[in-house]
Amino acid sequence: MTAGITIDLSAQTLAWQDGDARRSYRVSTAANGAGERDGSGCTPRGRHVVRARIGAGADPLAVFVGRRPTGERWSPGLAAAHPARDWILGRILWLCGCEPGRNRFGAVDTMRRYIYIHGTPPDQPLGVPGSHGCVRMNCDDVVDLFDRTPAGSEVLIHD
DSSP states (O other), X not given: OOEEXXXXXXXXXEEEEETTEEEEEEEXXXXXXXXXXXXXXXXXXXEEEEEEEEOTTOOTTEEEETTEEXXXXXXXXXXHHOTXXXXXXXXXXXXXXXXBTTTBSGGGOTTTTTOEEEEEOTTSOOSSOOBSSSEEEEHHHHHHHHHHOOTTOEEEEEO
């Protein structure tokens, strides 16, 4: 791969590479493991692209709901007031599958499942599965990745 992202589900890592430049980050993928079906709560495998980039210039702790900033900034107090919220913070890289029948179209469509790479609160563990299907990252790390990753970038997710 010349430029792009590789997510290793077993290692709970994300590697970004562009030529000789490389970065590696700890992530948290689905608590339910790998899988492509809608409603599974799993992280989809295979070849993807970054279809949309959301949140440029936002505070790294800015809260997003439905891909829109709420005007809130994550804090322990806000988290205590909304204990059931699935926090999406800072930046969103919205993924689109590239493999019809595996992660694109029908009941296995990554984009229609709203699978993102996004920031997670600082009190959430990384390096262990815990999401509802998305790829969670430290907020500063997702800002760094976002700044390096244009729309259309390749993303490979594997076991």
